[in-house]
Amino acid sequence: MIARWTSTILAAACLLAAPVLAADLRPGTAGEGNFRVNVAASGGPSELPDRIGPVSRIKDIATLLTARDxxxxxxxxxxxxxxxxxxxxxxxxxxxxxxxxxxxxxxxxxxxxxxxxxxxxxxxxxxxxxxxxxxxxxxxxxxxxxxxxxxxxxxxxxxxxxxxxxxxxxxxxxxxxxxxxxxxxxxxxxxxxxxxxxxxxxxxxxERQVDARFNDDTVLTMQLRNPDFSTTIRVTDTINAYTQSRFGKRTAAEQDSRTILINRPTEVSAARFVAELENLLVETDTPARVVVDERTGTIVIGQDVKISQVAVSHGQLTVRITEQPQIVQPAPFSDGVTAEEPSTTIDAQQAGGQVAMLEGPDLQTLVSGLNRIGVKPDGIIAILQGIKSAGALQAELVLQ
Known part of the structure; x- marks a missing residue:
């Protein structure tokens, strides 16, 4: 049916990517066959410290690789x-x-x-x-x-x-x-x-659907949108605690900071099993990070960013150069010509320059300290870069 329709439309068709096998369009097939994950090798529940952080559903922080666009x-x-x-x-x-x-x-x-x-x-x-x-x-x-x-x-x-x-x-x-x-x-x-x-x-x-064998997968591959070892372990432990009480066995095993492999119980369909898991609540964790976009002056500071006590001085030097040329007329009855005489005025001003103590044991104190200095976003960017170079910024500085 497609071939008959396309003969009556545009003869020119554009294809930017190189041809690949049709199998590349199938959803992920990591769980095909009788492959099973050795959950016992991953050890028991972890002993991560209790964290008072945001609680999210698994569906909001992870995706399944068995289905993709x-x-x-x-x-x-x-x-x-x-x-x-x-x-x-x-x-x-x-x-x-x-x-x-x-x-x-x-x-x-x-x-x-x-x-x-x-x-x-x-x-x-x-x-x-x-x-x-x-x-x-x-x-x-x-x-x-x-x-x-x-x-x-x-x-x-x-x-x-x-x-x-x-x-x-x-x-x-x-x-x-x-x-x-x-x-x-x-x-x-x-x-x-x-x-x-x-x-x-x-x-x-x-007009043509992609073959999907989601219900035939015995092993589901789940990946976090933001890779983090602590979050991966917490997700694994949460899934194992649920499946232990629901099916009498642990089914999940972490693979790395992003990937979790889950054995699907045979007594439940894949869609129903995923629907049960994706609504489980997990405490998420993220690394301390400061993201700076110098083009727009945007600064995003993570919750766990801390700054050791430092002294900061920030001042702006403004140099203004004004050209005011003057026209000079020759004396009467002389052989002189009208000329332009240059005149330049240079004015230099420096604002700020005060020294302030800056320390951020938590996010609120850090933001209050930066605001107390009274500088614009471009000045805060320069201050953060200087604090990072001094080794007092206990976080990753990402420049975009």
């Missing part, structure tokens, strides 16, 4: 634009696509030249969720490929969406919703957002 991509045309489409001289592939589409629709353009400005070539992308069935709808993103100024008011023509294995898994079509706009006059242009990119909610119909 698959990326789809396609090349298509957006029509119905109000003169904001591709310039066919600068985007020759748009004209070629128009010719191919019309020929597939039975309209010959021999010797003619398209000069339409209401068509734009676009790249269509989508994520194929796991366990999706044929006939389901998914959202797609549409982005201009040529020099179109806006996709506002356009409609995407039927476009096949391919996976890295080269097969068509969905077909997209529908009106494009653009949040940005662009208005241009003779002397001024106003642009808000990105008018050359938009979305089509539920704009693609799945």
């Amino acid at each position: 698959n990326q789809l991509i396609g090349y298509g045309l957006v029509i119905g634009l109000q003169g904001s489409g591709d310039g066919l001289r600068n985007s020759p592939f748009t004209e070629q696509s128009i010719r191919a589409m019309l020929q597939n629709l039975g309209i010959a353009m021999e010797g003619g030249q398209a000069r339409a400005k209401n068509v734009a070539a676009v790249i269509v992308t989508a994520n194929l969720p796991p366990f999706v069935q044929s006939g389901a709808r998914i959202d797609v993103s549409v982005s201009s490929l040529g020099d179109a100024s806006s996709l506002q008011g356009g409609t995407l023509v039927m476009t096949p969406l391919r996976a890295p294995d080269g097969e068509i898994y969905a077909v997209a079509q529908g009106p494009v919703f653009v949040s940005g706009f662009s208005v241009q006059g003779q002397a001024e242009t106003l642009t808000k957002g990105v008018p050359t990119s938009g979305r089509i909610p539920s704009g693609a119909i799945v």
